[in-house]
Amino acid sequence: MSLAAAAPRTAEGTEREPVPYIAIRGATKRYGAVVALAGVDFAIRPGEVIGVVGHNGAGKSTLMNVLSGAVRRTAGEFALDGVSIGDWSTGEAQARGLRCVFQELSLCANLSAAENTRIVHRPLKGFGWRGRAAKLISAKLDEIFPGHGIDPHLRLARLPIGARQMVEIARAYTETDIPLRCVILDEPTSALGHEATEQLLAHIRRSAAKGIAAILITHRLNEILAVCDRAVVMVDGRTVAERPRAGLTRSALIQLSGHVEGVPQRSERRMDAFAGRPPLVDHAGRTARDLGIRAGPGEIVGFAGLDGHGQRERLRAIFGAMRGGTTRSAFVAGDRGHEGTFALWSIADNLTILSLGALQRGGFLSERSARDLAQVWSERLKVKAPSIDTPIAALSGGNQQKVLFARALASDAEVIFLDDPMRGVDVGTKEEVYRLIRAEAERGRAFVWYTTELEELSNCERIYVFREGRAAVELTGEAIEPSRILEASFGGADE
Ligand SMILES: Nc1ncnc2c1ncn2[C@@H]1O[C@H](COP(=O)(O)OP(=O)(O)OP(=O)(O)O)[C@@H](O)[C@H]1O
Numbered sequence: 033m034s035l036a037a038a039a040p041r042t043a044e045g046t047e048r049e050p051v052p053y054i055a056i057r058g059a060t061k062r063y064g065a066v067v068a069l070a071g072v073d074f075a076i077r078p079g080e081v082i083g084v085v086g087h088n089g090a091g092k093s094t095l096m097n098v099l100s101g102a103v104r105r106t107a108g109e110f111a112l113d114g115v116s117i118g119d120w121s122t123g124e125a126q127a128r129g130l131r132c133v134f135q136e137l138s139l140c141a142n143l144s145a146a147e148n149t150r151i152v153h154r155p156l157k158g159f160g161w162r163g164r165a166a167k168l169i170s171a172k173l174d175e176i177f178p179g180h181g182i183d184p185h186l187r188l189a190r191l192p193i194g195a196r197q198m199v200e201i202a203r204a205y206t207e208t209d210i211p212l213r214c215v216i217l218d219e220p221t222s223a224l225g226h227e228a229t230e231q232l233l234a235h236i237r238r239s240a241a242k243g244i245a246a247i248l249i250t251h252r253l254n255e256i257l258a259v260c261d262r263a264v265v266m267v268d269g270r271t272v273a274e275r276p277r278a279g280l281t282r283s284a285l286i287q288l289s290g291h292v293e294g295v296p297q298r299s300e301r302r303m304d305a306f307a308g309r310p311p312l313v314d315h316a317g318r319t320a321r322d323l324g325i326r327a328g329p330g331e332i333v334g335f336a337g338l339d340g341h342g343q344r345e346r347l348r349a350i351f352g353a354m355r356g357g358t359t360r361s362a363f364v365a366g367d368r369g370h371e372g373t374f375a376l377w378s379i380a381d382n383l384t385i386l387s388l389g390a391l392q393r394g395g396f397l398s399e400r401s402a403r404d405l406a407q408v409w410s411e412r413l414k415v416k417a418p419s420i421d422t423p424i425a426a427l428s429g430g431n432q433q434k435v436l437f438a439r440a441l442a443s444d445a446e447v448i449f450l451d452d453p454m455r456g457v458d459v460g461t462k463e464e465v466y467r468l469i470r471a472e473a474e475r476g477r478a479f480v481w482y483t484t485e486l487e488e489l490s491n492c493e494r495i496y497v498f499r500e501g502r503a504a505v506e507l508t509g510e511a512i513e514p515s516r517i518l519e520a521s522f523g524g525a526d527e
Pocket residue numbers: 063066067068086087088089090091092093094095135416417425426427428429430431456458
């Protein structure tokens with residue numbers, strides 16, 4: 033049977049659906065002993081939006097890399113517009129209208145948005161190419177993310193991760209000589225704020241109406257429910273379920289992925305054990321209207337508000353001010369590629385780098401203790417890898433993020449700063465990390481946690497809502513709920 037004929041029938045089972053743009057059958061990919069894809073069938077039709085979900089390391093990115101030609105499959109058949117094809121490179125994929133938004137962003141940080149756009153568009157050459165490239169990317173940014181404020185001539189290294197993510201997305205949707213057919217988006221919203229996420233989802237639907245298909249990989253299940261026609265669930269390198277959007281629920285997606293749904297709960301932790309102890313963090317605001325930030329032993333303090341309103345800067349300012357002081361602190365970055373992982377090191381070396389002082393015995397570093405520590409914490413966070421000696425670059429994105437968490441938790445830091453750290457972490461692991469954070473707080477650690485995910489703030493005893501560069505409103509206990517937070521973010525519940 034040809035791959036084109038493999039296209040399933042409609043719900044009534046009578047009429048054949050349009051020929052898939054891309055179809056693969058029995059795709060496998062091995063990395064040494066690791067089976068990243070174990071015989072996957074997948075097809076996407078023109079104008080269709082498919083959501084792909086699954087645990088960290090399930091094989092989602094590998095499937096996308098095989099589809100886009102970035103990774104060569106070990107075995108499997110491949111067809112484009114119903115015609116079988118053999119090897120498939122990124123160049124060919126690009127020439128046939130396929131684009132990718134990669135999880136680890138593929139832009140060149142030394143170049144501007146305009147120059148990065150030129151890289152994927154050959155017609156942008158000759159006199160004035162730079163101006164034309166700037167116009168092309170700016171127009172697409174305006175279309176997808178109105179009000180983005182990105183200068184197309186600025187070197188990307190100078191932009192925050194959210195802005196770089198917008199450029200990567202907008203670039204994927206630009207067109208010159210080749211008509212766009214399908215865009216693969218691998219966790220495109222993990223560094224975007226709420227508003228930009230909504231803008232992107234609306235754009236995906238608008239594009240689909242024009243026949244441009246999209247494959248959306250995300251751990252944010254509400255996005256799948258909001259935008260996709262069909263959801264595909266992956267577990268351990270296989271597709272285990274495929275469901276139409278109609279009737280699909282968040283709980284069903286969680287169960288199909290093999291996770292247990294956590295019940296959102298306000299922390300019932302008793303803080304009495306630490307009553308009367310001085311705060312571990314006490315950081316004055318820059319002005320009278322900028323609140324001071326406090327965090328005592330055992331406290332989980334959240335930073336909220338619309339993304340880009342000064343939360344990251346304050347988090348870093350506090351961490352910077354504490355360095356060299358008597359209170360030990362650690363920082364978990366959300367932008368792991370830029371400031372988190374040491375790509376050439378193993379899991380064990382990445383995980384223990386903050387603990388070297390504590391692991392010394394009589395001036396010597398105990399290799400055995402370091403390995404034990406790495407083993408314990410990588411098991412606690414369920415890092416999916418053959419061993420702790422695996423290079424961190426060989427891990428899936430979410431598993432790399434778990435190693436960064438483990439690094440901070442394994443250290444002897446009394447205060448841990450979290451900069452939107454759940455980027456790319458799957459639903460099941462998130463629940464476990466929340467539990468770990470609460471357990472570590474019970475032991476007296478303080479957490480200062482910036483998150484762009486509203487529901488995560490229910491883990492906090494106290495939050496500061498940021499607006500226009502300052503900590504504008506403090507909410508505690510039962511007052512920490514979405515409507516109050518949003519009101520404070522937009523300035524409705526000011527001092
Ligand atoms: N270059 C590589 N070398 C060795 N193993 C790899 C490599 N890339 C991926 N793997 C392994 O393949 C498996 C699937 O990884 P993949 O990145 O596809 O998962 P994923 O579902 O995208 O996870 P996440 O949600 O964390 O991004 C993992 O076990 C991963 O460690």
